[in-house]
Amino acid sequence: MMKRFQGLYYAFVYFFLYLPIVVLVVNAVNSNRYGLKWDGFTLKWFSAMLQNDGLMEAAGNSMLIAVSSATLVTALGGISAVVLYLYRFRGRKIISGLLMIMMMIPDIILAIAMLVLFILMGVPLGFWSLLLAHITFCLPFSVVTVMSRLQGLDPSLLDAARDLGASESQTMKRVVFPLLRPALFGSWLLCFTLSVDDVIVSSFVTGPSFDVLPLKIFSMVKVGVKPEVNALAAVFILGSILLVILSQFLTKEQQK
Amino acid sequence: MRINYRNTTISLVVGWMAVFSGIPLLLLLGVSFLQPDQQRYFLFNFSLTAYQDLLDPGYFQVFLRSMYYAATTTCICLVVGYPFAWFTSRIAKKYRIVVLVLLMIPFWTNSLIRTYAVRLLLGTKGLVNNTLLALGLIDAPIRMMYTDFAVVLGLVYLMLPFMILPLYANMEKFDHRLVEAARDLGSTGLTTFRKIIFPLTLPGILAGCIMVFVPAMGLFYVAFLLGGAKKNLIGNLIQQKFLISQNWPLGAAMSVVLIVMMILMLGCYGLILKRFSTAGRG
Numbered sequence: 001m002m003k004r005f006q007g008l009y010y011a012f013v014y015f016f017l018y019l020p021i022v023v024l025v026v027n028a029v030n031s032n033r034y035g036l037k038w039d040g041f042t043l044k045w046f047s048a049m050l051q052n053d054g055l056m057e058a059a060g061n062s063m064l065i066a067v068s069s070a071t072l073v074t075a076l077g078g079i080s081a082v083v084l085y086l087y088r089f090r091g092r093k094i095i096s097g098l099l100m101i102m103m104m105i106p107d108i109i110l111a112i113a114m115l116v117l118f119i120l121m122g123v124p125l126g127f128w129s130l131l132l133a134h135i136t137f138c139l140p141f142s143v144v145t146v147m148s149r150l151q152g153l154d155p156s157l158l159d160a161a162r163d164l165g166a167s168e169s170q171t172m173k174r175v176v177f178p179l180l181r182p183a184l185f186g187s188w189l190l191c192f193t194l195s196v197d198d199v200i201v202s203s204f205v206t207g208p209s210f211d212v213l214p215l216k217i218f219s220m221v222k223v224g225v226k227p228e229v230n231a232l233a234a235v236f237i238l239g240s241i242l243l244v245i246l247s248q249f250l251t252k253e254q255q256k
Numbered sequence: 257m258r259i260n261y262r263n264t265t266i267s268l269v270v271g272w273m274a275v276f277s278g279i280p281l282l283l284l285l286g287v288s289f290l291q292p293d294q295q296r297y298f299l300f301n302f303s304l305t306a307y308q309d310l311l312d313p314g315y316f317q318v319f320l321r322s323m324y325y326a327a328t329t330t331c332i333c334l335v336v337g338y339p340f341a342w343f344t345s346r347i348a349k350k351y352r353i354v355v356l357v358l359l360m361i362p363f364w365t366n367s368l369i370r371t372y373a374v375r376l377l378l379g380t381k382g383l384v385n386n387t388l389l390a391l392g393l394i395d396a397p398i399r400m401m402y403t404d405f406a407v408v409l410g411l412v413y414l415m416l417p418f419m420i421l422p423l424y425a426n427m428e429k430f431d432h433r434l435v436e437a438a439r440d441l442g443s444t445g446l447t448t449f450r451k452i453i454f455p456l457t458l459p460g461i462l463a464g465c466i467m468v469f470v471p472a473m474g475l476f477y478v479a480f481l482l483g484g485a486k487k488n489l490i491g492n493l494i495q496q497k498f499l500i501s502q503n504w505p506l507g508a509a510m511s512v513v514l515i516v517m518m519i520l521m522l523g524c525y526g527l528i529l530k531r532f533s534t535a536g537r538g
Contacts, residue, residue: 006343010355013340013416017362020373020413023383027376035376080269089266098273104466104518106474108491109511112498113280116287116508119297136276168261199368199477200491204498214368218477221372233369240364244357 021237027227028234034225045231052228058216059232062196065127065212069134070192074184076135077142077191082176084143085150086158103140110137111204118205125207133205134198138191145190149183182250189247193240281515288508297504306505310513315493319513322489325404325479326472329411333419333468334461336412341423341460345430356424363417371481374410375401378482402484410482411472418471419464426460455532462525470518490514 027035031042049055084096102110114133115125123129157179161171199214206212220226291303309315344355362370377383378400385397400406434456438448476491490510497507 009339009343013336014358016413017359017416019383020370020377021362021365023376024369024373034381076268076272079265080272083265083269087262087266091270095270095273098277102277104470104522106471106491106514106518108474108476108494109284109514110280112494112507112511113284114276115498116283116504117276117280120283132276136272139272172261193364197364197366197368200474203495214366217366217368217372221368221375221481225376229369229372233366233373236366236369237361240366241361244360244364248353248357 024230024233025237028230033227035227035230045227046234049228049231049235054211055213055216055220055228055232058211058213061127061210062213065130065134066192066195069131069138069195070188072131073135073138073142073191074188077139077187078146078180078184080139081143081146081150082172082180085147099140099143102137103144107137107198107200108204111201114201115204125205126210130202130206130210130212133201134195137198137201138194141190141194142187145187146180146183149180153179185250186247189243189250193243284508284511287504288512290505292503292505294502297502303505306503306509309506310509315510318488318493319490321487322473322491325407325411325489326469328408329415329472330419330465330469332408332412333416334465337416337419337423337464338457338461341420341427342457344420344424345427346432359417359420367414368477370414371410371478374406374413375481378406378409401482402487404483404487407479407483407487407489410478411475414475414478415468415472418467422463422467423457423460426457426463430456458532459529462528466518466521466525470514470521473514 023035026038028045029041029043031039031044080095080099084092111133114129114136117123118125118129118132123132157175158171161175166174196213199218202212202214203218206215217229217232220229287298288306289302289304290298291301291305293299344352347355379385380397380399380401382400384400385394388394389397430453434452435448438452443451473489474491474494476489476495479487479489479492490513494507494510494514497503497510
């Protein structure tokens with residue numbers, strides 16, 4: 001009795017989570033422009049998407065930002081986690097506290113705080129401002145991912161390296177970095193997703209010269225149904241399925 | 257010269273956090289106490305104008321409405337997410353991964369695209385109305401877009417994983433032998449829930465509620481796409497003040513109020529946890 005209820009419950013929640021996504025994917029290959037009824041299979045929306053120069057440019061910009069911010073933030077986050085884990089220094093508590101606040105704070109507040117900073121410092125709004133903002137809002141997530149891996153490590157490994165005469169940089173290169181590799185991959189994937197997904201921070205800190213995907217999509221769907229957006233959504237959904245599978249695969253490796 | 261690894265990395269991390277997190281937040285606080293100006297965003301004069309403007313009944317209404325949306329969203333997420341997380345914490349480990357991966361896929365898909373998908377469903381000629389019409393449950397399409405219902409549904413859709421994941425993280429550690437012990441000692445289902453399950457999962461409940469409640473008020477694009485221009489959230493107001501009407505001090509003051517609310521909630525979280533942990537021992 002309980003088992004059946006449980007199964008029904010999962011079915012209900014997943015139905016709610018997946019129905020909108022399935023409708024999008026179906027509409028992406030539906031000839032009917034408004035997706036009101038099924039008019040047969042087509043790939044024309046995908047070619048319309050590829051021919052929409054503005055959309056493709058924005059997609060390219062988003063990928064550029066996501067790849068560069070994920071890479072840089074993983075480097076910075078990895079270093080931060082190691083520093084916070086290994087060293088006792090003044091301000092360590094403040095930094096960890098600040099990271100927690102950054103993770104809890106609504107995106108919109110971070111976004112306007114960054115906007116105020118950029119305007120006051122005279123940083124032009126575009127690629128660089130967006131990159132700095134994305135690195136900053138992804139940073140706590142990266143630190144937490146790497147930190148949880150560090151906390152699971154055997155501290156005696158570091159002592160052993162030191163006893164065997166390894167210098168600090170050798171210990172980092174030969175011991176800490178290889179052990180952290182899965183967590184660094186995890187952090188990269190998470191930050192890449194956060195960056196591609198972000199609407200709020202991007203809408204504040206980018207300028208008209210550098211259009212990114214969420215803003216482009218936002219301005220397109222504001223006015224009505226756009227089948228190219230359905231096609232793009234289908235690509236996105238496929239991408240996130242692949243990413244989730246990849247990240248599961250990596251965490252499994254990590255547990256071994 | 258050898259580069260000192262320790263000092264270089266420490267200063268990099270501290271410097272980054274100070275310049276891109278600490279200082280911007282302080283600047284925001286500072287701007288909220290300046291005088292608004294149409295041309296240059298603000299003037300460098302101390303002023304409480306922004307906070308006085310916040311008392312305007314129109315803004316107050318938006319605050320109340322956002323809190324109402326966020327609270328409704330949080331309650332629905334909790335009611336839906338609690339059993340979900342509980343069941344997941346009890347099934348065999350190999351199925352758990354499947355359950356969680358299925359939960360994560362929508363979560364990793366662009367949230368704007370998902371909001372747009374909800375819009376496709378709810379339209380007068382959308383799937384929901386068409387299905388209900390075809391089943392003969394309704395005679396004419398129901399207007400669902402641009403209602404409170406649409407906004408809350410969209411928020412629940414986006415925020416549900418943020419409720420389930422902290423709950424699950426907490427319940428994963430739950431010792432199910434406690435429930436058996438209570439049953440053996442003659443406790444009814446409800447008493448077991450009230451005295452054992454609820455207090456022990458409270459940290460997860462509170463963490464989930466904070467993860468949902470505060471961000472929900474900032475999701476301006478959800479309110480815009482599903483609720484139209486009249487169902488504003490605090491996020492929409494802040495966005496308008498910064499990007500459209502250029503009244504930075506007012507937008508900053510609204511953000512300060514949002515931060516204060518978040519701090520108060522975190523404070524309550526700490527207090528409740530403390531009370532429950534000491535009550536448990538006593």
